Amino acid sequence: MHGLINRAVQCFLRDAYGADTWRAVAADAGIGANGFEAMLSYDDTLTDALLVAAVQRLDRPCEQILEDLGTFLVSHPSFEGLRRLLRFGGVGFVDFLFSLDDLPGRGRLAVPDLDLPQLEMIEDDGTAGRYRLLCRARHQGFGHVMLGVLRAMADDYGALALLEHRHTDEDAAIIDIHLLDQRHASGRAFDLAEGWRGG
Amino acid sequence: MSAARAPTAPVLPVGLDALGRLMPMSLWVGPRGIIHGAGPTLAKLFAGQTLIGAEFFDLFVMLRPRNVGDPSALVQCGGQRLKLRLRQPPHTGLRGQCVALTGGQGVLLNMSFGIAVADAVRDHRLTDSDFTPTDLAVEMLYLIEAKSAAMEELRRLNLRLQEARAAAENQALTDALTGLRNRRAMDLALEDAAQRHIAFGLLHVDLDRFKQVNDTLGHAAGDHVLAHVARILREETRADDTVARVGGDEFVLILPGLTSGRALNRIAERIIRQIEAPVRFDGQLCRVSASIGMTSSVHYPAPRPDRLLSDADRALYVSKNRGRGRYTLFTPSLKGDPACHCRAEPGTAQGQGAPGARA
Structure with missing residues (x-):
């Protein structure tokens, strides 16, 4: 998945739920706290891991998180x-x-x-x-x-x-x-x- | 009383050639849907075909508005944004607008390529002269090229910076002399294991008689021994293990999944035996040994890195005090009287058999 998309998820989690939540989700997903670079590409599995971790940390369905991301x-x-x-x-x-x-x-x-x-x-x-x-x-x-x-x-x-x-x-x-x-x-x-x- | 005649708007007298030069992608579609005139650029899209006299709907598919399939519906589209494509390959997309002509003469349709201009220019081998000076298509192509070139440079720069950062991070986590991980890397690995709830065994290795080697044979010999020990530690561990040099002659090993006393004893035993084999340096034999203190994260309800490190350290001191070349697995009974582990005599069973005396 493109870095722009991964970074959008990152910024959403950071701005909507706070830097601590982002760090916790990133750690759960095995992503460094620095997160994604906008202009690099990443393996799709990393995006999936990120979403799975976000669903668990936020205790919300994936569809809702993604919809909120779109609005954000x-x-x-x-x-x-x-x-x-x-x-x-x-x-x-x-x-x-x-x-x-x-x-x-x-x-x-x-x-x-x-x-x-x-x-x-x-x-x-x-x-x-x-x-x-x-x-x-x-x-x-x-x-x-x-x-x-x-x-x-x-x-x-x-x-x-x-x-x-x-x-x-x-x-x-x-x-x-x-x-x-x-x-x-x-x-x-x-x-x-x-x-x-x-x- | 004179009837007021409604003023008639003057009709623009312009020939098809002139119109084609002004709007090279224009089309005059007659009331029955027959093409009466076409601009030169549009004609290029149908290389080898005659446009004049052809049916408009044979050549073009109207995508939006929908359900416009006959000439009368086309007249109704005046003023709207139109979206079309060529019926034949390469199905070039077009957008445009049409106006009804006076006297029921059909419509005048003007088109452009929109977003797909670069593809269209390539597919139909168009040139600068196919666009009018008022058309921004060429500027658009220029922008696309310039932006792509700049983006490509930035992409390469990004990759270089990314590599440099990875190298710098790696250096910041590596012990320059031995190539093992350093203390910071060890801290990060412990934090990571704790955060991800990974069970692991922890070994704190301290060389014995290393100071003598340094003092009698010199620092070069000492460095040689450290590099040799680093090689042994790497060989005795797996790729996922963390092996760090955390002080002059001190090493910490983090072994994910290796938590049983028996497994840790076995690996400690092997490491000490290997380190005790003499190393030759500059014609001289260097002899060192190692003392090891160990603990396992499964002994703690909530394993905290500093706690595990201090417990492994405590076990190491027990090993040191029991004589060189020993290993000790931390057990809660080692924790008791702080004076106790310092004065422990070699061979006493401090941890009820847990401190392993080597055969």
């Missing part, structure tokens, strides 16, 4: 950059949803060996406002992370949406999206070129 990545101030990159997906939540098809490609553009899940957004024919996000990844956990990301992005856009995660037969995850109101709240501000200011 979008909403925590230290990951503002990631939120901004996602907001480039479109001016409204629906635009954003459809931009997810391009997410793996955009990720690869930035970091060539970053293996993000393949995402496919499907619009339901029958009912307006109903969508399905098909998520195919090497690691089952990505679907739950995406659920957390979508929840936080709906808030970010000020949209009101019901989201539900389920598995398919073919090892993929589906997130059912029921968009009730695209402009429910004002959402957070986003300027295209804000990222350049001051830096």
